[in-house]
Amino acid sequence: MxxxxxxxxxxxxxxxxxxxxxxxxxGITEYEPRxxxxxxxxAYRYVTTILEDAKIYSSHAKKSSVDADDVxxxxxCRTDQSFTSPPPRDFLLDIARQKNQTPLPLIKxxxxxxxxxxxxxxxxxxxxxxxxxxxVSSTAGRITVPRLSxxxxxxxxSTPTLGTPSAQTVSVSAKVGAPVSLAGQRFTVQIPSSQxxxxxxxxxxxxxxxxxxxxxxxxPKNILITTNMxxxxxxxxxxxxxxxxxxxxxxxxx
Amino acid sequence: DRQTLVAVLQxxxxxxxxxxxxxxRREARLLGDDLGGSVATVATSSPGVAxxxxxxxxxxxxxxxxxxxxxSRREPRAVGSPRAARxxxxxxxxxxxxxxxxxxxxxxSAYNQQGDPTLYEEYxxxxxxxxxxxxxxxxxxxxxxxxxLFVHMYLELVYNQHESEAKSFFERFHGDQxxxxxxxxxxxxxxxxxxxxxxxxxxxxxxxxxxxxxxSRDSYQLLKRHLQEKQxxxxxxIVQEHLYxxxxxxxxxxxxxxxxxxxxxxxEAKREANKAKVFFGLLKEPEFDVPLDDEDEEGENExxxxxxxxxxxxxxxxxxKKQDPNAPPQNRIPLPELKDSDKLDKxxxxxxxxxxxxxxxxCLPSICFYTFLNxxxxxxxxxxxxxxxxxxxxxxxxxxxxxxxxxxxxxSVKTAADLSLIDxxxxxxxxxxxxxxxxxxxxxxxxxxGPVYGTSFSPDRNYLLSCSEDGTVRLWSLQTFTxxxxxxxxxxxxxxxxxxxxxxxxxxxxHDRVARLWATDHYQPLRIFAGHLADVTCTRFHPNSNYIATxxxxxxxxLWDVLNGNCVRIFTGHKGPIHSLAFSPNGRFxxxxxxxxxxxxxxxxxxxxVGELKGHTDTIYALRFSRDGEILASGSMDNTVxxxxxxxxxxxxxxxxxxxxxxxxxxPENSQDLLLGTYMxxxxxxxxxxxTRRNLLLAAGAYSSQ
Numbered sequence: 020m021x022x023x024x025x026x027x028x029x030x031x032x033x034x035x036x037x038x039x040x041x042x043x044x045x046g047i048t049e050y051e052p053r054x055x056x057x058x059x060x061x062a063y064r065y066v067t068t069i070l071e072d073a074k075i076y077s078s079h080a081k082k083s084s085v086d087a088d089d090v091x092x093x094x095x096c097r098t099d100q101s102f103t104s105p106p107p108r109d110f111l112l113d114i115a116r117q118k119n120q121t122p123l124p125l126i127k128x129x130x131x132x133x134x135x136x137x138x139x140x141x142x143x144x145x146x147x148x149x150x151x152x153x154x155v156s157s158t159a160g161r162i163t164v165p166r167l168s169x170x171x172x173x174x175x176x177s178t179p180t181l182g183t184p185s186a187q188t189v190s191v192s193a194k195v196g197a198p199v200s201l202a203g204q205r206f207t208v209q210i211p212s213s214q215x216x217x218x219x220x221x222x223x224x225x226x227x228x229x230x231x232x233x234x235x236x237x238x239p240k241n242i243l244i245t246t247n248m249x250x251x252x253x254x255x256x257x258x259x260x261x262x263x264x265x266x267x268x269x270x271x272x273x
Numbered sequence: 274d275r276q277t278l279v280a281v282l283q284x285x286x287x288x289x290x291x292x293x294x295x296x297x298r299r300e301a302r303l304l305g306d307d308l309g310g311s312v313a314t315v316a317t318s319s320p321g322v323a324x325x326x327x328x329x330x331x332x333x334x335x336x337x338x339x340x341x342x343x344x345s346r347r348e349p350r351a352v353g354s355p356r357a358a359r360x361x362x363x364x365x366x367x368x369x370x371x372x373x374x375x376x377x378x379x380x381x382s383a384y385n386q387q388g389d390p391t392l393y394e395e396y397x398x399x400x401x402x403x404x405x406x407x408x409x410x411x412x413x414x415x416x417x418x419x420x421x422l423f424v425h426m427y428l429e430l431v432y433n434q435h436e437s438e439a440k441s442f443f444e445r446f447h448g449d450q451x452x453x454x455x456x457x458x459x460x461x462x463x464x465x466x467x468x469x470x471x472x473x474x475x476x477x478x479x480x481x482x483x484x485x486x487x488x489s490r491d492s493y494q495l496l497k498r499h500l501q502e503k504q505x506x507x508x509x510x511i512v513q514e515h516l517y518x519x520x521x522x523x524x525x526x527x528x529x530x531x532x533x534x535x536x537x538x539x540x541e542a543k544r545e546a547n548k549a550k551v552f553f554g555l556l557k558e559p560e561f562d563v564p565l566d567d568e569d570e571e572g573e574n575e576x577x578x579x580x581x582x583x584x585x586x587x588x589x590x591x592x593x594k595k596q597d598p599n600a601p602p603q604n605r606i607p608l609p610e611l612k613d614s615d616k617l618d619k620x621x622x623x624x625x626x627x628x629x630x631x632x633x634x635x636c637l638p639s640i641c642f643y644t645f646l647n648x649x650x651x652x653x654x655x656x657x658x659x660x661x662x663x664x665x666x667x668x669x670x671x672x673x674x675x676x677x678x679x680x681x682x683x684x685s686v687k688t689a690a691d692l693s694l695i696d697x698x699x700x701x702x703x704x705x706x707x708x709x710x711x712x713x714x715x716x717x718x719x720x721x722x723g724p725v726y727g728t729s730f731s732p733d734r735n736y737l738l739s740c741s742e743d744g745t746v747r748l749w750s751l752q753t754f755t756x757x758x759x760x761x762x763x764x765x766x767x768x769x770x771x772x773x774x775x776x777x778x779x780x781x782x783x784h785d786r787v788a789r790l791w792a793t794d795h796y797q798p799l800r801i802f803a804g805h806l807a808d809v810t811c812t813r814f815h816p817n818s819n820y821i822a823t824x825x826x827x828x829x830x831x832l833w834d835v836l837n838g839n840c841v842r843i844f845t846g847h848k849g850p851i852h853s854l855a856f857s858p859n860g861r862f863x864x865x866x867x868x869x870x871x872x873x874x875x876x877x878x879x880x881x882x883v884g885e886l887k888g889h890t891d892t893i894y895a896l897r898f899s900r901d902g903e904i905l906a907s908g909s910m911d912n913t914v915x916x917x918x919x920x921x922x923x924x925x926x927x928x929x930x931x932x933x934x935x936x937x938x939x940x941p942e943n944s945q946d947l948l949l950g951t952y953m954x955x956x957x958x959x960x961x962x963x964x965t966r967r968n969l970l971l972a973a974g975a976y977s978s979q
Contacts, residue, residue: 046459098472105765105785108478108803115787115803119838123799124792126777128610132735133777134748139796140758141720 034059069093389507390435393426394442396508401449403499411492413528417535418496418516420450421484422508425515427461428480434467453536453848453869474786475538475827478806483517485540489525493518519543523937530938533882534846538806538827542843547880549841551832553860554600556817558619559611599861599878601819606835608818609777615733621660625966632903634918634949638970642914643678644957645975652975654739655961656728661971663751665737667725673718673739673749682712685754718749720756727769732776736793740767746781748793762789762798768810773818778835780821782809788823790835802833804840813854822863824851830865832877844875846882855896855905862923864905866893872907874922884922887944888915888951895972897962904949906970908959914972916949 031039038058042050070085072093077085126133134140278301285294400422404415423446430439447458460476463469470476488496500509512518521544534541611619632638645652645666654667663683665675677683684707686692695705723742730737736757737749746760746767765784772779778799782788788809789798807826814821820841821833830851832842849868856863862883863875870891874884886907895908898919905917922943954974961973 045463046456102472103764104472104474107474108481108786108806111785111787111801111803115801115838118798118801121799123606123836124795126607126609126792132750133609133792133794134757135794135796141756 034062038062069097072097390430390433390438392507393430393438394445396511397422397426397442397446400500400508401446407495410525411495413531414488414492414525415496416528417486417488417531417540418512420454421486421516421540422511423447423450424457424461424479425484425511428464428470428476429511431464431470432467432480436465440465451532451535456849457538475807478786479538480515482539482806484515485517485519485543487519487521487526487534487541487544490520490522492525493520516540517543526937533885533938533940536848537829537845539829539845541845542829542880546840546843549834549839551834551841551877552599552601552605552817552819553815553877554597554817555860556600556603557596601817606819608775612733618660618733622966625660626900628967629900630968632899632901632968633920637916637950638899638904638906638964638968640914640952640970640972642954642957643971643973644954645973648975650975650977651724652960653724653726654728655973656730657961657963657971657973658730658734659732659966660734661963661965663730663734664973665728665730665739666973667728667739667741669724671719671721671723671725671741671743673721673725673728673737675716675718675737675751675754677714682714683716683754684708684712685716686752716754718754718756720747720749720759721745723766726767727771727781729771729779731772732774736772736776738770738772738779740770740781740783742766744783746770746779746791758793758796760791760796760798762791763787768808769812771812771814773814774816775818778814778818780812780814782812782823782825784808786825788812788821788833790821800833800835800838802831802838802840804831805829807850810850811852811854813856815856816858816860822854822856824854824865824867826850828867830854830863830875832863842877842880844873844880844882846873847871849892852892852894853896853907855898857898857919857923858900858902864896864898864907866896866907866909868892870909870911872896872905872917876926882938882940883926884947885940885944886915886917886922886947888948889913891958894958894960895962897964897970899964899970900966900968906962906964906972908962908972908974910958912954912956912958914952914954914959914962914970916952918947918949922947 035055038055041058042054069090070093073085073089076092077089080089082089134142137143278297282294282297282301285291285297400418404412404418407415427439427443430436430442443462447462450458460473464473464476470480497509500506500512517540519541630636630638643664645655648666648668651669652666653669655664657664657678662677662679662681663675664678665673667673675683686706687695687708691708692706695702699705718737718739721739721741721743723744725739725741727740728738730751735751737751738746739749740746744761744764744767746763747756748758748760749755750757760781763781763783763785767781767783770779770781778790778792780788780790786803786805786808788802790800790802791798802821802823805823805825805827809823809825811824812821813823815832819835821835822830823833824830828845828847828849828851830842830844830847831840832844833839834841844863844865847865847867847869848871851865851867853866854863855865861877863877864872865875866872866889868891870887870889870893872886872889872893873882874886875881876883886905889907889909889911891910893907893909895906897906898904899906903918903920905919905922906914907917908914954972955976956978957974957976959972959974963971963973965971
C-alpha cells in the first residue's frame with residue numbers, strides 16, 4: 020500500500036481528521052488516501068439510513084418528533100439485517116455435533132463426474148426460447164407454441180432439434196407466455212423444422228446426449244432462438260440435423 | 274462454601290423453587306461433613322483437594338462442550354436464580370453433586386463482584402505485587418496469569434457497563450502485558466461498551482471459554498495459598514470461573530519455555546486435548562506393474578546400462594508388506610476408486626520420481642519464480658497442479674484465471690453441436706473432442722462476486738475449486754472451463770479451500786470460525802469442525818486424507834479427524850494468525866507459518882512442538898516440503914524464499930513421556946544452522962510454493978511496485 024498522503028491538518032475537514040485519528044488509534048499506519056473518503060461515505064450513508072428509518076418508526080408511532088427510542092430501534096433492525104455476525108459458539112458446536120454423527124457416505128464406483136443433483140448445480144441452460152413473430156410462408160399452418168419439457172435431457176443451444184410434434188413430451192402447462200424460471204431446470208426444446216418438407220408422422224426420437232450446456236459460449240448477450248412450427252401433417256425428408264440458412268434470420272441477438 | 278450453600282438455599286426459597294430447594298437441602302445435609310472437611314483441608318492445601326478444585330472447572334467446561342446449554346454460558350448478572358436452579362437440575366441428572374459447587378459458588382461470587390468494580394484495580398495490583406515478589410522459579414509461571422486475568426476483568430467491567438472503571442483499569446495495566454498480546458489489546462481498547470461486544474464473536478467466545486494455563490504443582494500451591502486469604506478471595510473466584518489450570522508434577526518451566534508455547538487466544542492446550550491416537554502414517558499405494566516403454570528405456574540407457582526386461586513393481590508406497598501401525602486402515606474413510614486415468618497418472622508420477630533430484634544441504638533446488646505482473650495488489654490466491662502443468666490465480670476482482678505453464682495450450686471440450694459431427698469411433702477421439710479454435714494459454718473464469726481467497730486443483734486435474742468473500746465455494750470444470758456447482762454453507766467470507774489428495778473430498782474454512790468437509794456430489798457439508806475462537810484462515814489435508822489441519826486467527830492449529838469430526842490435536846505457540854500449513858510427505862510432521870514470521874515444527878504423533886525456525890521478518894504465506902521431505906521451503910511477505918534443512922530439524926527429537934506430560938520443551942537455537950539459503954525477489958511477496966515431481970521449486974507472487 021502507498022504511504023498515507025494525508026492532507027495537511029489545516030486543510031482537511033474535521034470529519035476527515037476524525038477518520039485519520041480513528042485509523043491511528045486502531046494501529047493502522049499505512050493506508051491509501053481513498054480509505055478516508057470511503058470511511059466518510061460509509062459513515063454518512065449509515066447515519067442517514069438510520070435516521071430515515073427512525074423517522075419512519077416515529078411517524079408510525081404517531082410521535083411528533085424523532086426520539087432516542089426510534090433511533091435505537093432503527094439501529095437494532097439495521098444490525099439484524101445488514102451487519103450480521105457469525106453464529107455463536109455453542110450453536111456451532113451443536114450443529115457440528117449433529118452433522119458429525121452421521122457416518123461418511125459410501126462412494127459409488129464408476130459413476131462418472133460426481134456432482135450433486137442437477138437442482139443444485141449450475142449446469143442448466145440459462146436461456147429460454149420465445150415463439151417466432153413472423154410466420155414462414157408455405158405451409159402457413161397453425162402456429163403452435165413450442166412445447167417445453169421438464170426433466171428430459173439436454174438440448175443444444177444453437178441448433179433446433181427435430182422431433183415429432185406428437186405428444187412425446189409433457190408440456191409445461193400454460194407457461195410459455197410467461198417468463199419461465201430456468202434456475203435449476205433442464206429443458207428439451209423440440210422444434211420441428213421450418214421446412215415444408217417435414218417428416219412423416221413416424222416418431223423419431225431426437226438424438227439427445229447428456230452434454231453439459233456451455234452457456235458461457237453464448238456470451239453475455241441473450242440469444243433467443245425463435246422457432247417455427249409446422250403442423251403435424253407436414254412431413255419432410257431433409258436431414259433433420261442440417262441447419263438451414265433461414266435459421267439465421269431467427270437469431271435475435273439482444 | 275457453607276455460606277454460599279446457605280445463600281443458594283435462600284435464593285431458591287425467594288424464587289419459589291421449593292422442589293429444588295428440598296433436593297439441595299437433602300443432599301447438602303449428606304455433604305455436611307464433607308463440607309467441613311474440605312474447609313479444613315483448604316488451609317493445609319493438600320494435593321487431593323487441589324486436584325478436586327482443578328477438576329471441576331474442567332468438568333464444567335466439558336459439560337459446556339457437550340452442549341448442556343445452561344452451564345456453558347456465563348452470564349452471572351442476568352439470570353442468577355434460574356441458572357442456579359438449572360445447574361442444580363443438570364447436576365442431579367448427572368448425579369455428581371461435587372461438580373455442582375464451583376458452578377454455584379462462581380455464580381454467587383459473580384453476584385458479589387457486581388458491587389466492586391472500583392476494587393478491580395486493587396485486586397489486580399495486589400496480585401501483581403505478590404507475583405513480582407515471588408521466587409524466580411515461580412515467577413515466570415505465575416506471570417502467565419496476568420494476561421487472562423486482565424482481559425477477563427476488563428471484559429467483566431465492560432459487560433456490566435462500568436465504562437469509566439473499565440477505561441481506567443485498561444489505562445493502568447495494559448502496558449504490563451507481554452508484547453505478543455499487543456494486537457488483542459488494541460482490539461480490546463476499542464471495546465468500551467456492552468454493545469460493542471455483541472458484534473465481536475471472538476471476544477464473546479473468549480469470555481465464555483476457559484483460558485488454559487499449565488502450571489507446575491509447586492507454583493500452583495503458592496498461588497492458591499495466597500489467593501485464599503480473605504482479602505484476595507475475589508481474584509480466586511475470578512480464577513476459578515475463567516481459568517482452567519492444568520497442573521503438572523515437575524519443575525516449573527522457565528520463561529523461555531513458556532514463551533514458546535503461549536500466545537494463543539485460549540491459552541495453551543490441555544494435555545488431554547493432545548492424547549488421542551492419531552494415525553499419521555500414509556495409506557498404502559496400490560501395487561501394480563509398471564509397463565515398460567521400450568522407447569523410454571532406450572532413451573535412458575544411452576550410457577549403456579543393461580536393460581531391465583522384468584516389469585518394475587511399484588514400491589513407492591511401502592517397502593514391506595506389513596501394515597504400518599501408525600497408518601489408518603485403508604477403508605477407515607471411503608475414498609474414490611482409482612480410475613484408469615488415475616493409474617496412468619501414477620505411472621507418470623513414478624517415472625518422474627525416478628528422475629527426481631535428491632536434495633540436501635549440498636544439493637539445493639533451483640527455484641523458478643512466476644511473477645504476476647500488473648495485478649495491482651489484486652492477486653489473492655495461487656495454486657499449481659501436481660504435475661506442474663497449470664497455474665491458477667484468484668484475484669480481488671473476483672476472477673479466476675488459469676494459465677498453462679507448458680507449451681501445450683488450454684483446450685475446452687467442443688460445443689454440443691460440434692461434438693455430434695466428430696467420428697466417435699476413431700482412436701484419438703479424446704483429442705477430437707477438444708476445440709482447437711478456442712485454445713489459449715489463459716482462460717478466465719467468471720462467477721464469484723467477491724475477491725477469491727483460495728484456489729485448489731483436483732489431483733486428477735479435472736476440477737478446480739475456488740472460495741471467495743461472497744461465502745461460496747465454486748467447483749469449475751477444467752474440461753469445459755465453466756462453473757459446475759456453487760457450495761453455499763459459510764455465509765461469510767471463506768478464506769481457504771483444498772482438495773483431498775485423493776480427490777472427491779474438499780475442505781473449506783472461513784470467517785464463521787468453522788471448517789467444513791464437503792464431497793463434490795453433496796450440496797451440504799459432510800462434517801463441520803467447530804472449536805476455533807476466531808476465523809479459520811488455513812485448511813490442509815493430511816497426506817492420508819484422514820485428518821485435516823486448520824490454522825486460525827486465534828493463533829492455534831487444530832488437527833481434526835475426518836471420520837468423526839473430533840479435534841485430536843491443538844497446537845499453540847504462534848503469536849499471530851496462522852497463514853500457512855504444510856504436512857511432511859511422510860505424514861509425521863507439520864510445519865506452520867504465521868504473521869509473527871516464525872515457522873514452527875510439530876510432531877503430530879506426540880503432539881509437541883519440535884522446532885522453531887526464525888529468520889523471516891514478515892508473514893509467511895507459503896510453506897512446502899520437498900517431494901521426499903528433505904528440504905522445507907518457506908515464502909514470505911518480506912520478499913524472500915528461505916530453504917531449511919528438514920532432515921536435520923527432525924532428527925534426535927526428545928519426544929518421551931516426560932516432555933509430553935510437562936510441556937518442558939527445549940528447543941535448540943539452531944535456526945541459523947538449519948537455514949540453507951535465503952533468496953530475495955524483486956519486491957515480490959511470495960504467495961505460493963510448489964516442488965515439481967523432479968524437485969524443482971516453483972514459486973509465485975505478484976510484483977508490487979514499492
